[in-house]
């Protein structure tokens with residue numbers, strides 16, 4: 001795996017400063033390795049790259065006819081400018097599309113520099129509705145929407161956009177490159193990490209059904225929205241299977257507590273899942289993940 005990296009003491013210093021702020025938003029709750037530059041581009045396949053900025057990452061696809069970019073990851077920071085500069089180091093072809101993974105602002109804010117270059121913005125239909133409701137100041141409104149499926153063909157590359165139902169939001173796309181056997185989908189298939197905090201906007205148990213569906217799809221490499229522990233940027237099907245196993249183990253453990261008439265504080269005190277104790281977020285997020293499943297089993301919500 002080659003890296004088109006951006007290094008320099010100033011960037012490293014900025015990364016250390018930025019990571020302290022970013023930890024409040026980063027699902028994995030992993031401190032960024034001190035030696036990691038603020039941003040970098042990683043080649044995944046001949047035409048497929050990851051742009052990472054601090055602890056968020058996004059996929060882009062380069063073809064002779066143009067570039068397909070995804071999440072701008074620029075909430076309250078100038079990541080899109082760096083993203084475009086990184087693309088321009090690889091190709092001068094026009095940036096044709098920006099595709100949103102889902103509606104959460106930490107992934108999709110700050111796309112204006114792409115819009116200024118003429119990119120067409122695409123999102124799942126429910127994502128556009130959510131953006132229209134909340135009107136976040138720095139989120140470019142999607143130009144086009146996807147319902148269940150759309151296939152983009154550009155310069156010899158095929159990219160499928162699949163909506164496989166509710167999981168971490170009601171508008172998550174799974175972007176799949178069938179030839180390269182790569183998928184990009186964000187936040188709900190983390191690498192060796194618990195689900196973020198209290199699983200806000202996550203549908204239970206739909207997220208487990210979604211994991212079964214994504215595991216059944218044809219792919220080898222997963223690009224998630226955040227690196228895992230040790231700055232691991234690319235996952236495999238085993239990561240998705242482990243995420244499903246975690247949720248099933250968590251669900252079963254919480255159900256047992258509810259069946260025994262235990263209170264939420266008792267459930268939080270009782271439940272230990274040592275199989276996952278090395279995962280990102282185990283300490284801070286396990287009690288909140290327990291709470292989400294406690295409400296599901298105890299109240300059906």
Ligand SMILES: [Zn+2]
Nearest residue numbers: 102104168187
């Ligand atoms: Zn999200």
